[in-house]
Amino acid sequence: MITDELYNTYQSNLLSGSRSACTQIVADLIHTDLSIKDLYVHLFQRSMYEMGTLWEQNKISVATEHMCTAITESLINMCYPLIFSAEHCGKKAVITCTPGEYHHIGARMVADHFELHGWDGYFLGANTPTNELIRFIREHQPDLLAISMSVYFNLPNLKTLVDKIQREYPDLTILLGGQGFRWGGTDVFQSGDHIHFITSLDELEQKYLIPKRHDA
Amino acid sequence: MMPDTNPFLADYLMHDSSIICLVIAKDGTIQYANTFAKALSGKNLQGHALNEFFVDFGVALDLHGFLNASTEKSLVNVSTSADLPETYFFRFYDLGNSILALGESDCHEVGLLRKNFLELNHELNNLTRELHKKNAELRKLNTLKNQFLGIAAHDLRNPIGIIMSYSDFLLEELEGELNDDQKHMLETIESSSEFMLHLLEELLDITAMESGKLRLESQKTDLLGLIRLNANLNGVIAAKKNIAIRVEWFEPIPEIWIDAHKIEQVMNNLISNAVKFSLPGTTVSVNIFLSGDHVTIAIVDQGPGIPAHELDQLFKPFQRTSVRSTGGEKSTGLGLSIVRNIILGHRGKIWVDSKVGVGSTFYFSLPVKA
Numbered sequence: 001m002i003t004d005e006l007y008n009t010y011q012s013n014l015l016s017g018s019r020s021a022c023t024q025i026v027a028d029l030i031h032t033d034l035s036i037k038d039l040y041v042h043l044f045q046r047s048m049y050e051m052g053t054l055w056e057q058n059k060i061s062v063a064t065e066h067m068c069t070a071i072t073e074s075l076i077n078m079c080y081p082l083i084f085s086a087e088h089c090g091k092k093a094v095i096t097c098t099p100g101e102y103h104h105i106g107a108r109m110v111a112d113h114f115e116l117h118g119w120d121g122y123f124l125g126a127n128t129p130t131n132e133l134i135r136f137i138r139e140h141q142p143d144l145l146a147i148s149m150s151v152y153f154n155l156p157n158l159k160t161l162v163d164k165i166q167r168e169y170p171d172l173t174i175l176l177g178g179q180g181f182r183w184g185g186t187d188v189f190q191s192g193d194h195i196h197f198i199t200s201l202d203e204l205e206q207k208y209l210i211p212k213r214h215d216a
Numbered sequence: 217m218m219p220d221t222n223p224f225l226a227d228y229l230m231h232d233s234s235i236i237c238l239v240i241a242k243d244g245t246i247q248y249a250n251t252f253a254k255a256l257s258g259k260n261l262q263g264h265a266l267n268e269f270f271v272d273f274g275v276a277l278d279l280h281g282f283l284n285a286s287t288e289k290s291l292v293n294v295s296t297s298a299d300l301p302e303t304y305f306f307r308f309y310d311l312g313n314s315i316l317a318l319g320e321s322d323c324h325e326v327g328l329l330r331k332n333f334l335e336l337n338h339e340l341n342n343l344t345r346e347l348h349k350k351n352a353e354l355r356k357l358n359t360l361k362n363q364f365l366g367i368a369a370h371d372l373r374n375p376i377g378i379i380m381s382y383s384d385f386l387l388e389e390l391e392g393e394l395n396d397d398q399k400h401m402l403e404t405i406e407s408s409s410e411f412m413l414h415l416l417e418e419l420l421d422i423t424a425m426e427s428g429k430l431r432l433e434s435q436k437t438d439l440l441g442l443i444r445l446n447a448n449l450n451g452v453i454a455a456k457k458n459i460a461i462r463v464e465w466f467e468p469i470p471e472i473w474i475d476a477h478k479i480e481q482v483m484n485n486l487i488s489n490a491v492k493f494s495l496p497g498t499t500v501s502v503n504i505f506l507s508g509d510h511v512t513i514a515i516v517d518q519g520p521g522i523p524a525h526e527l528d529q530l531f532k533p534f535q536r537t538s539v540r541s542t543g544g545e546k547s548t549g550l551g552l553s554i555v556r557n558i559i560l561g562h563r564g565k566i567w568v569d570s571k572v573g574v575g576s577t578f579y580f581s582l583p584v585k586a
Binding site for chain 1: 330334337338341342344345348349351352353355
C-alpha cells in the first residue's frame with residue numbers, strides 16, 4: 001500500500017530531481033505485494049497528474065515537468081521484468097499518441113497493462129506520424145488500437161487521425177482516452193461499435209483485459 | 217561598480233537576472249560581478265583575474281579583441297561551481313577606464329538541446345521497453361528449449377542404453393568368432409553409444425540446472441575420503457596413459473555438508489579432464505587445503521594449458537577450447553558448466569589458472585559450515 005506520507009516523500013523527491021531517492025522508493029515497493037497496477041495508478045499516475053496540475057497553474061516550469069517525466073520513465077523501466085513475464089494470450093494491441101502529442105507516459109502505462117494481461121502491447125510512442133501508424137497496423141493486424149490524448153488542443157489532430165484510420169480499417173476497434181478528455185471532446189466522435197472511450201486503467205482492465213466468464 | 221543606468225534595470229541586472237554582468241579593469245581584473253555571475257562561478261569574483269572565470273583553452277585572453285568585435289556576440293566558456301564549463305554569448309562595451317561585459321546563454325541552443333535530450337530519452341525508453349520484451353520472449357523460448365531437450369534426452373536414454381548393452385553383450389558372447397573388422401565395428405558402436413549416453417545424461421543435467429531444478433541432498437560428508445576414492449577410480453583410466461594421480465592434504469579436513477553424489481560428479485569431471493589433457497608420464501595432483509571458512513581443492517595437471525583468451529568461455533555450455541585431448545578422448549562441452557552450477561549451488565566458488573606449455577589448475581572451494 002502506498003501511504004500519503006510515502007507518496008509525498010516520493011513527490012517531493014521527484015520535483016527536486018532526486019532520481020536515486022525515487023528509485024529506492026520504487027525498488028522497495030516492487031518487493032512488496034503491491035500490484036503493478038496499484039504502483040502505476042497510485043504512484044506514477046497520481047504524481048504525473050499532480051505534476052500536470054502544477055504545470056497548468058504555472059507553479060513548475062516546463063523543464064521541471066520534463067525532468068519529472070524522464071525520471072518517471074526510468075522508474076517504469078524497473079517494472080518491466082514483472083510486466084513482460086505474463087503468459088501470452090495471442091491478442092495484439094497498438095498503443096500510440098495523437099499526432100502532435102508529446103505526453104506519452106499515459107499511453108505507455110496503457111501499453112504495459114496490455115502486456116501485463118498477456119497481450120502484445122506495441123507502444124509506438126509520442127507524436128507518431130499517421131502514415132507510420134497505418135503502416136504498422138497493416139503489418140501487425142492488431143485486435144485493437146488505443147490512442148492517448150493528453151492535451152485538449154490536440155483534439156482536431158486526433159479527429160483527423162481517427163477518421164483516416166476508420167477509412168482504412170473500418171472494423172478496427174479504437175479506444176480513446178487520456179487527460180485531454182477532461183475538458184470534453186468525446187462528442188466529436190461518433191461513439192459506436194468501433195470507437196470507445198476509456199477513462200481509467202481500471203475500466204480498461206474490466207472491459208477489455210480481464211477475460212469475461214461466460215455462464216451457461 | 218555598475219555604470220549609471222536606469223535604477224530598476226540596474227537593480228534587475230545586479231540581483232535578479234540570469235545574465236552575467238561584469239565590470240573589468242583594462243588589466244583584466246574583475247572590478248564588479250553581479251549576483252548571477254557569483255552564484256554561477258561559486259566565487260566572489262571581485263578582485264580576481266578574468267581568466268579565473270573565463271575558461272581559456274591555451275590562447276591568451278584578448279580583451280581588446282573582444283572590444284573590437286563588440287558589434288557581434290563573442291562566444292565564451294565560463295567556469296562554474298559544478299566543474300562543468302558553460303557557454304555564454306558576451307557583448308563587451310568600452311567604458312573608458314573599464315569594460316562592461318554582459319553574457320547570456322543562447323535560449324535557442326538550450327531549447328534545441330532540451331528537445332534533442334527529450335527525443336533521445338524517449339527513444340532510449342522505448343528501446344529499453346523493447347529490450348525487456350525481447351528478453352522475456354527469449355527466457356520463455358529458453359524454457360521451451362530446456363523442456364524439449366529434457367524430453368528428447370530422457371526418451372533417447374533408454375534405446376541408447378540398450379544399444380550399448382547389446383553391443384557389449386555381443387562382444388563378450390562372440391569373443392573369438394569375430395574377425396578384426398567385425399570386432400572393431402562392435403567396439404565403435406559400444407564406445408559411440410557410451411559417449412551418447414554420457415552426452416544425454418549431461419544434457420539432462422544442464423537442462424534441469426538451467427530450469428532452476430538443481431536439487432541438492434546435503435549430508436555431512438567425509439570430503440577427503442570422497443576425493444581419495446574418486447582419485448583411485450580415475451587412477452585406473454589414468455594408468456592406461458601412464459599418468460599418476462596424487463592426492464595431498466596439509467591439515468585435517470573436517471567433514472562438511474555437501475551433496476556427496478554431486479561433488480563426486482564434480483571431482484570425476486575435473487580429474488578425468490585433467491587426465492584427458494595430460495601428457496603420458498606426467499602427474500595429476502589433487503591438493504586439499506583449508507582457507508578460512510572454506511575448504512579449497514586444486515586439481516593440477518601438466519597438460520598443454522589453455523590460452524588466456526579462451527578462459528572466459530570455459531564454464532559456459534557447449535564451449536570447447538582449442539586444446540585437444542592427448543589420447544583422442546571425446547568431450548561433450550557440458551561438463552565444466554555442470555561443475556560450475558553444482559559448485560555455485562553449494563555457495564562455493566570455482567576458478568582456473570592456466571599457462572600454455574605449463575599446465576592448468578582448476579580450483580573450487582566449498583564452505584565448511586552449511
